[in-house]
Each structure stands twice: as structure tokens, then as C-alpha cells.
Amino acid sequence: MSAPSYASVLRVPHASRTFGAALLGRLSYGMVPLSLLLSVKEATGSYAVSGAALACFGATSVTLSPVRAGFVDRHGPRRALPPMAGAYAVLLAALAIVAASGAGGAAGLVALAVAAGAGTPPLGPVMRVLWGDLVPARLLPRAYSLDSVAEELLLVTGPLLVGAVVAVAPPAAGLGAGAGLVLVGTLALVSSPVARARRGAARPAAGTPAPGAAPAPGAAAPSAASAPSGVLRRNPALRQAVVGAAGVGVCLGALELLVVAFADEHGAAALLPWTLAAMSAGSAVGGLAYGAVAWRAPGARRLPVLAAALGLLLAAAGLAPHPYVLLGCAALFGLFVAPGITTAYLIADESAGPGDRTKAGAWVNTALNAGTASATAATGLLIGRVPLPLCFALAALPALLAAGALVLGNFRPLSPARV
Incomplete structure (x- = not known):
């Protein structure tokens, strides 16, 4: 078939x-x-x-x-x-x-x-x-x-x-x-x-499981939230999606500024828009290819792999000896961007109750944008103060830490609250 x-x-x-x-x-x-x-x-x-x-x-x-x-x-x-x-x-x-x-x-x-x-x-x-x-x-x-x-x-x-x-x-x-x-x-x-x-969803009583909520693969079904922050606080799978999205956002925000610094350092300003376009093209290709595969591993297992891949590729891009090599690294990096974002959104939607699905997706979106903005600000402080390859490596560290946190969250024994 x-x-x-x-x-x-x-x-x-x-x-x-x-x-x-x-x-x-x-x-x-x-x-x-x-x-x-x-x-x-x-x-x-x-x-x-x-x-x-x-x-x-x-x-x-x-x-x-x-x-x-x-x-x-x-x-x-x-x-x-x-x-x-x-x-x-x-x-x-x-x-x-x-x-x-x-x-x-x-x-x-x-x-x-x-x-x-x-x-x-x-x-x-x-x-x-x-x-x-x-x-x-x-x-x-x-x-x-x-x-x-x-x-x-x-x-x-x-x-x-x-x-x-x-x-x-x-x-x-x-x-x-x-x-x-x-x-x-x-x-x-x-x-x-x-x-x-689609009608508005009535709020269940605090502590009552949301009717019809489908748990994310590898994660427990969340409790419904009566407080505004409850959808995140009581949903471990959503927290994993938020952490993964933040890691993707950090990589995106850092790379966009680092390629500017790389182009300036190598006198290749004309290649800058092509490098950013290569990343976007890679993301489009990666996203379309990713969606075409019927994955056996659940999203909770795929997300840390995608976050780690982005972090490692970002660190490796700092070792590029020539702007054309960086362009290729940016395209390869882009292959994992849309898949990472897509997986985080899928986990959020699958883990949320019917009355919290929009909010769950918004938390992922917030984490992605916050990661991008904070990485851009932090990377701007690093550039000019430490060697550029080290800037790439330091910018990759949050994504690698996020991947590690996701692995620990996925494989540690479930507590009664998560069963």
C-alpha cells in the first residue's frame, strides 16, 4: 500500500x-x-x-x-x-x-x-x-x-x-x-x-481527566487544566515538546546571526542571502520528506534525535573553511528544522485534551520564538568576544542539552502521576 x-x-x-x-x-x-x-x-x-x-x-x-x-x-x-x-x-x-x-x-x-x-x-x-x-x-x-x-x-x-x-x-x-x-x-x-x-470546550473540574484526550506516543495522558498554566504544568509530553521547540529555536536564532558574522569575517557578504536561502530550501525539502515517511518510532523518541542533529550540525558549521562550505552546512542544517518543529507540534496536539489543543500548540510556538529571540541576543554578545568557531559551538550547546533532557524524560521510569 x-x-x-x-x-x-x-x-x-x-x-x-x-x-x-x-x-x-x-x-x-x-x-x-x-x-x-x-x-x-x-x-x-x-x-x-x-x-x-x-x-x-x-x-x-x-x-x-x-x-x-x-x-x-x-x-x-x-x-x-x-x-x-x-x-x-x-x-x-x-x-x-x-x-x-x-x-x-x-x-x-x-x-x-x-x-x-x-x-x-x-x-x-x-x-x-x-x-x-x-x-x-x-x-x-x-x-x-x-x-x-x-x-x-x-x-x-x-x-x-x-x-x-x-x-x-x-x-x-x-x-x-x-x-x-x-x-x-x-x-x-x-x-x-x-x-x-468547532465550538468552545467546556472546562472540566480541576483534576478531572479531559474526555477523549489522546496521549502522545510514549507519554501519559494529561490531566485537564483549570488554571491557565495547567495545560503545561500537568502535561509531561507537552513540556517535552516545549523543550524540543526551544532547542530548535535556539539553533535557528543563533545560525541566522552567525552566518552574518561568518560572511563578514570571510569577505563574502554576497553569499549571505544565498546561505540563508539554502537553509530555508533545506528546511522545505526536509519537511516534505519527513511528512512522507510513516514513522514507526513515536514523536517522543524522534524529537531528541532531531534536536541533537541540529545542535551537532550547528557546531560543525563553525569549522567550515570556506563560505561555500558553510552554505552546504546551512542546507544540511535546514533538513532537520521543519521536521523538528513538526514533531513538537504533533506531540503537543496528541497530548492535549480537547479543550486545550490550541493553547498546547501556542506553547510550542512561544517556546520556538522565545528560543530564537534569546539565542539571537546571546549570540550577539558572544560575537567579537570569542573566536567564531567557539561561538558556533556554544550556540549549539542548548540544543544538545535539550536533547539530553528529552532522552532522560523519555526513558526514566514513569512515576504514578505519569502513568
């Missing part, structure tokens, strides 16, 4: 419509950061203010992601997403207007960025939950791989679109385009029959 194809995923009733709507809205996330940076820089003339506005936008977007996802779990996407998307679009439009007019000042622009980040609708986690409603279990790994690859391509496409916009209009127009994309995409998503059918 042949393995199902990616076309078979998209042929599932309502899958293409729902996925296309989610991608349209998520394209905004690829456009807004660069548009925000350029708009605030043009309005204030200050890189410090533009950097602060972008950092504050990202901080509120990432840290409040589980809260917004919990709201979707409680009330359902049809009721929860339109108000979020509407508020987010209005705040982005206000930010664009204020930046274009130059009337808000630095404090006003940063405040609007903070508010906009707080309202970012969790379209990615919602789409991953809807995949579970759309496709049978045998197609879910392939659907998640397709989703991860598409999301990464959007993050590459978004800045290219911003470049096209600023060639003919002020950078604030990119913010306006992002506002329109997220609003149209969200409304199209919630109009899909599968999104309309």
Missing part, C-alpha cells in the same frame, strides 16, 4: 479552502515585522526606537500567545478570532497612520506596537487544531509537515513583498497591507465549515 500523498491531504473536503485562508492571514506575520521596523525608523530617524518598537511588538505577541489561544479554546475560533483580528488590524492601521504622519512620537509608536502585538490572532495554532478535525490520523503528520513548510515559506515571502511595497510606497503601506491580510484571512478562515463546526 503506497503512502498517502500531499495532494490527498488537500483533497480532503474543505482542507484547501481552510488552509488557504489561514495562509493568507499568516502572510501578514511575514510582512509586519520588517514593515514595522522600517516605518518607525522613517518616522523617528532612530534605529534604537525602531528596534525597541519591534522588540516590544514581538515580546507581547509571544508571551501572550497561550492566553489568546486559551480564549480560542474556550469560545471557539468563530467567536474568538474575528474580534482579535479586528483589533489587531485596527491597531496596525493606526500604527501605519501615526508613523506616516510622524505625529505620535517615539513613545506613541512603541505603545501602539505593544498593543498590536498583544492582539495577534493565533492563526497558526488554530489551523493545526483544524487539521486534526479535517484529516484522519494517518494523514495528520503529513498535514503538519505541509503546514510547517508553508509557514516557513511565508516568512521568506513576506519580507520580499515588503521590499516590493517600499519600492513604490512608504513603509507604512506594508503595515496597512498586513492589517488587510490578517483581517481577510481570518474572516475567510472562520467562515470555513470546519471552523464553524
